Amino acid sequence: xxxxxxxxxxxxxxxxxxxxxxxxxxxxxxxxxxxxxxxxxxxxxxxxxxxxxxxxxxxxxxxxxxxxxxxxxxxxxxxxxxx
Numbered sequence: 739x740x741x742x743x744x745x746x747x748x749x750x751x752x753x754x755x756x757x758x759x760x761x762x763x764x765x766x767x768x769x770x771x772x773x774x775x776x777x778x779x780x781x782x783x784x785x786x787x788x789x790x791x792x793x794x795x796x797x798x799x800x801x802x803x804x805x806x807x808x809x810x811x812x813x814x815x816x817x818x819x820x821x
Contacts, residue, residue, distance in 0.1 A: 775809045 750769070751762045782798070782805045789796050 778805055778808065 752759050753762055782801055785798055
């Protein structure tokens with residue numbers, strides 16, 4: 739059982755068995771990768787928004803590029819930095 743489970747997370751581990759419904763205890767690396775990807779993307783988006791809002795003028799292009807290299811360009815955050 740997971741420490742911080744949600745109803746959807748627990749439901750995803752249920753499957754039909756001969757005895758009725760069974761709980762899958764094995765690791766789910768694809769779900770973990772999905773969660774880490776979106777956590778990374780959200781942190782980058784937060785940094786971009788804070789940088790813009792507070793006018794920090796930080797060069798976050800390397801952070802954006804790292805996220806794109808880690809997870810691919812698909813749905814990765816786009817830089818809204820001024821040149």
